[in-house]
Every structure is written in C-alpha cells, then in structure tokens.
Amino acid sequence: MQKEKELIPQLYRTEFRKLVSVLSRSFGLEHIELAEDIVSEAFLTAAETWGIKGIPNNPVAWLYTVAKNTAKDQLKRHNLFEGKITTYLQQDHNTAYETEIDLSTQNIRDSQLQMMFAICHPVIPPEAQIGLSLRILCGFSIDEIADAFLTNKENINKRLFRARQKLKEARIAIEVPPVTEIDKRIETVLTTVYLLFNEGYYSQSHNAILRRDLCLEAMRLNYLLLENPATNTPAVNALMALMCFHSSRFDSRLDEHGEVVLYDDQDSSLWNQELIAKGNYYLNMAARGDTLSTYHLEAGIAYWHTNRSAEKWQHILQLYNKLLQLRYSPIAALNRTYALYKVYGKAAAIAEAEKLKLDNSHLYHCLLGNLYTDEDNQKAIEHYNTAIKLTKSSVDKKAIRKQMIKIGTL
C-alpha cells in the first residue's frame, strides 16, 4: 500500500507533462484542458487499481496505455473524433487519421519542446507563462504552484484559466517556430525558464524541497532546448551555465534552520564542484558566435562568484557595468554598487548608492545600512530601520536585526 503512494506523485511529476504534451499536440492546443483531464484521470485510475492489485511490472507503460485508451474514448464521446477526421481529410494531412497516439521517446521529446514554445508565446503574459509552465511542463499540482507563489489554490486556478483562454483565443499552434524566428521566439522561452529558476532560488516560500525542485525543473526545460540542434544557441548555453553556477551554492546558502546564509559567510567547501564544472562547460559552449546576451554577462558574474580570488570583484563590477548598459534592473544596480564597494571602498560606494534613489526598496536600505556601518553608524541604523519597515517578510526582518546588532560591537 505504502509503495504506490510514493510512486504515483513521482510519476506524476515526470510523466504528466509528457502525456499532456503528446495529447495536446494530437488534439490541438484548444483542447489542452481535455488533455489535462484525460491524464489526471489516468493517474486517478492508477491510484485506485494499484492500491488493490499492486503496482504493475511497468508502471509507466501501464499509465500510457490507460491514458491512450481514455483519450480514444474521450475523442469519440466529445464528437471531437468526427470533427478531427473531417478536418484532417480536408487538409489532406499526410499523417492521415489514426487513433494510435504516438508515445515514442522522439515524439514525447518533440511534443514537449513544441509545447514550451506554445506556452511561452509572446501573447501570453509572463506570469501566466510561468503558471502554465509549472502546470503543463513541470507537472506541478495546483497546491504546489500556490505554495511557490505564496497564494491560494483559487487564485492559481483563476490565473491558469485565463492563461488557457489566451492560448485558445490566440490560436497558437504547437510547433517549433521556423529557423528564421527561433532567435526572437527563444527569448520569451528563456525569460520563462529564467523566471522559473529565480522563483525557486529567491522565493520566499519556506518549502526548501519545493524551491529546489523549481530550480531543477527550470534546468530540465533548458536542457530540452539544448538537446535540439535548432534551439541549442549561445544564449541557451549561457543560461544553463548561469543556473549551474547558482545551484552549485544550494547547500551552502541555507543553514540548518532554513535561513539564508549571506554569501560572505558561506562555507565554500559545500559548493558543488560538479555543477561548477558543468557551468564552465556550458559557459565555453556559450562563447561560440558573437552574441553577448544578458545571460552571458550574468553567467560571467555567477562564474566569478564561485571563485574566492581577490581580483574577482573588479571582474564582477565590470560585468555589472555592461549588464546595466544592456538592461537596467534595480537588483543589478544594487549588486553593482556592492561590487564597487568591494573594489573601491565604502566612501566611493556610498556616493554611487546615494544616486540610485530606490527609496521604496528594502534591499536598497539594507545596502546603505551595510555601507554606512563604521562610516556613520547613526545613518546605518536609520537605513536598517527603514528596511525593516519596508519588508513584510519576517525572515528578512530577522536577518536585518542581526546586522544591526553587529553595529558598534566590532
């Protein structure tokens, strides 16, 4: 009894997306909900049957067969069958109509890649893209998505409903875009993968396992792009490198109580050397051609962070200088100022920080608090107090108080 209770959620995470992608591809994206329902039903049947009869020899094949059969039944029941045949025949489709649903490894891989491009279509708002990606491409349950976004199931259901409506309205096809459009379309896909990764890496959610899963899923999706020669571009490699470098510090950035350990205090012996080596590999692959994407620059920054050498801060500063010239973001502006402090000292960094005027950001006041410490402790305390007022997170408040205690005691 116990065994299938562990196995089913595991299979759900790995097989749900494959089945939904393949079914959606053969039904058309307008029937994506039907595909989701069919696959969910197959899992429900599995839970019932396996609980009584035990786990079959090949659980995956079992699930596939059930999903296939349910799909065939549903096709008939929904009159979809007829509609499909006639359209297929009218269009003189070379696949002709066959009730056989192709669950070969190749078709599963292709379908998932195509599904990625469909979900990450520019007409779908970014927030909806992430929700849909988690649901369809990563097989997350509604509960898990709600947990990751710190919201409730109802909100997530609404968000997903609107996203599916958009897919239908825009009549988006499930396909890999033509070669001439790949570079442009891949940008949206990479943004989603990047946001998904950040959601896990920086999320406020206390569920550490879930957060790590989000990061791993982002890397897996990115890997789908690397597997296909048409989508294996330098920017895709750069993003992979970035994610490898960041995840190499997973074990060192949370302490035994789940609290964030600041970079300077991390135990570098806990950094995962295998992931660092992988990051180096993908960074080299990213250097082909002459594109310099923001992912290249961020991967470069992440590379130097895996390094404890003295000259690294100058490299990091220069990369942030370039990154900001390509694309401004408040976080990059704050991090640049921190790197500037590491190279040129506190006075120079304070002068630059005061120009940023990010007064509503608690991170801005944390940075100023840090820079003013030992330069002007009164000001440091003022900034830390403002930071505490600005953040809602109790973890952040606690971390800031820790910094305040250090003032004057050094």
Added chain:
Amino acid sequence: MKDFVLIFRGVNDDPANQLSQQQMQDIMTNWQNWMGGIAAQNKLASRGYRLGDEISTLKPGNVVTDGPYAEIKEMLSGLIVVKADSLAEAKEIAKGCPILQINGSVEVRSVIVMG
C-alpha cells in the same frame, strides 16, 4: 525626463604624449565605471557610439580631406544619450566623465525630437 546628448572630444593624438598600456586600461575601466554608474541610475537612454578612425571630411567644391575637420583641434570621439530632468542634472552626470581627466571635453546638448 528629457534626453540630452553628451558629445565627447579628445585632444588630437600627440605622439609625444602616448599613453602606456596600463594607462589605457585604467581609462577604459574608469570609462566603464562611469557608464555603469549612469546605467545604474537608469539614466542611460542610449550607449551611443564610439567613433572609429576611418574618417573623411567633405567640403563645398568637391574638396575632400581624409581626416577630421581640420580646424577643430579637439577631435570628436563619441557620444551617448542620457535621461535627465534638466540641463543642470545632465551637466552633473557629465562632470564624472573620465575624458575630462585627459584634457578632453564634454558638450551637453538638449535634443529636439523631430515630429
């Protein structure tokens, strides 16, 4: 916020005044830090252009000289566009330009947007 163009002019290269490799590198670093600082304030509207050394100047009557406009001792070396509330603020930004430390100049000009 309005756009202002910063136009950079450097002193014509005097062979007696050649900079060392290290000096060149320091200038580049300072330049990047200055640009990064503007971008960090979200006030960089355009990275503009650094001008190259393939130059020809055309004058009336089919007169063509290879090189910059001869009467100008300071040679145009590039431009960027910044966002600022006023000319005074744009001037503040320009004050940090590293070209000022090597006898160059920065001209700050408002922009007329063509309809």
